[in-house]
Amino acid sequence: MTRIDLIDTTVRDGNQSNWGATGLDTGMMLQIAPVMERAGFHAIDFLASTHMGVAVRFKKEDPWERLRLMREACPTTPLQFLTTGMRFISWEVASEELMEFAFRLLVNNGIRRFAIMDPMNHVPAMLNMAGITRRAGGEQIVAALTFTLSPLHDDAHFAEAARKLTASGRFDRLYLKDPGGLVTPERAKTLVPALKAAIGDTPLEFHSHTTIGLAPFSYLEAASLGATTLHTAAKGAANGTAQPAQAAVIANLRDLGFGVDVDDEAIAQMDAYFAALTRAEGLPYGQPGEFDRAYFRHQMPGGMMGTMIRQLREIRREHLLPQVLDEVERVRAELGYPIMVTPFSQVVGTMALMNVMQGERYATIPDEVTRYVLGRFGKPAMPMDPEVEARIRDSKRARELEDEPHMASLDELRKRIGTGYSDEEFLLRAVMPADQVDAMVAAGPARRGYDARSRPVMHLLGELVKRKGLTSVKIEKPGLKLELNGGQG
Structure with missing residues (x-):
């Protein structure tokens, strides 16, 4: 019986894709961590630098404390860090010195597995990053080859990249990363065998999203064709624009005759926990997306789609989403078909959103778009539209960014930031605004647990505290009548 392993993506990719990376805090993760440890996952997709920044910015929580506590709760299940090129939290291109320093701290605080992705699938860059990670003490290093659709990206293109990556001896495993959920079962039938032929005995993983409902079907094809590890999430955080729900994938694999060696009771507990959490916190409960062929054109990945919908909803412009997605397709072609994954999905998505909101294309150009055109992230797979490229390159801001200094050395950063x-x-202060780190420090340690049943009561109390001059409260529901009276104050 062929065995299939699972990577759990609930707290990292599920949280990011369905809840904009802001749905979970440290206490919520720690409450379920012992169950996740018991489940029998090959690894837990736990952290990316984006999530570290979100922890500080939105939760006022120390991401290093979160990592250490999670490591203590999951001592035998490897925690994974996903890196997306030469950057750490900041959009600024980082030095090798800073990346190795950051990775060494990640290892020291509990990361055992690193997934190495380059947003352009640039093999030399991925090999270099693998070397940095190994020097920093990374235990398991996985090459994340990102799937996309363009005139260039056929099966032979991906197979050749996979061959070069695995032949180097710098990677322990390879996973096909499908951020847009675009690998159809039919494409899996040709792509997975091409990858297997290229990588030999190197284990192959498959990571996709249910954005348009294809991933559960493609997972079964991939497993039948030799993928040994699939990425799934607990219900609530699964589906939607995240990974398939693990319970359903397990049942379908077993029905096909595969062995999936997990603790079924722990899987059920995770599903129940995150389902209750979504209800208590008012978070969307992930459902498989309907099939929408437009995704094959704009290719917006799950995490960025969730973020864009949230941003449009916050400014009450959600009705503009179809127009923005049409503009995404156009901008991507003009910028040379970058792979729609961090940071390029943000580069293309932000530019498209601004074009639609301002009513004039490229009237305002974000610095990250300009840096992309200037080659700070590497050379695009295909030529850019010459008129768009010239417009951006010839701007005053482009000339200013051409001369901007690269990130300072660690010694220079220490002199600027100070000691103590x-x-x-120090690393957080090197890549984030000081006031955000100050607020995190002032907030103190994160809470260590979470109870979904008490959440409505805590929310009510929080709202009552905000009301000045309140002297009495009356709560009534069937079977309960509570009246509180206090003095003036």
């Missing part, structure tokens, strides 16, 4: 900080806090 731990290495972990």
Whole structure:
């Protein structure tokens, strides 16, 4: 019986894709962590630098504390860090010195597995990053080859990249990363065998999203064709624009005759926990997306789609989403078909959103779009539209960015930031605004647990505290009548 392993993506990719990376805090993760440890996952997709920044910015929580506590709760299940090129939290291109420093701190605080992705699938860059990671002490290093659709990206293109990556000896495994959920079962039938032929005995993983409902079907094809590990999430955080729900994938694999060696009771507990959490926190409960062929054109990945919908909803412009997605397709072609994954999905998506909101294309150009055109992220797979490229390159801001200094050395950063900080806090201050890190420090340690049943009561109390001059409260529901009276104040 062929065995299929699972990577759990609930707290990292599920949280990011369905809840904009802001749905979970440290206490919520720690509450379910012992169950996740018991489940029998090959690894837990736990962290990316984006999530570290979100923890500080939105939760006022120390991401290093979160990592250490999770490591203590999951001592035998490897925690994974996903890196997306030469950047760490900041959009600024980082030095090799800073990346190795950051990775060493990640290892020291509990990361055992690193997924190495380059947003352009640039093999030399991925090989270089693998070397940096190995020097920093990374235990398991996985090449994340990102799937996309363009005139260039056929099966032979991906197979050749996979061959070069695995032949180097720098990677322990390879996973096909499908951020847009675009690998159809038919494409899996040709692509997975091409990858298997190229990588030999190197284990192959498959990671996709249910954005247009294809991933559960493609997973079964991939497993039948030799993929040994699939990426799934707990119900609530699964589906939607995230990974398929693990319970359903397990049942379907077993029905096909595969062995899936997990603790079924733990899987059920995770599903129940995150389902209750979504209800208590008012978070969307992930459902498989309907098939929408437009995704094959704009290719917006799950995490960015969730973020864009949230941004449009916040400014009450959600009705503009179809127009923005049409503009995404156009901008991507003009910028040379970048792969729609971090940071390029943000580069293309932000530019498209601004074009639609302002009513004039390229009237305002974000610095990250200009840096992309200037080659700071590497050379696009295909030529850019010459008129768009010239418009951006010839701008005053482009000339200013051409001359901007690269990120300072660690010694220079220490002189600028000052002494007296731990290495972990120093790194946060090197790549984030000081006021955000100050607020995190002032907030103190994160809570260590979470109870979905008490959430409505805590929310009510929080709202009552905000009301000045309140002297009495009356709560009534069937079977309960509560009246509180206090003095003036």
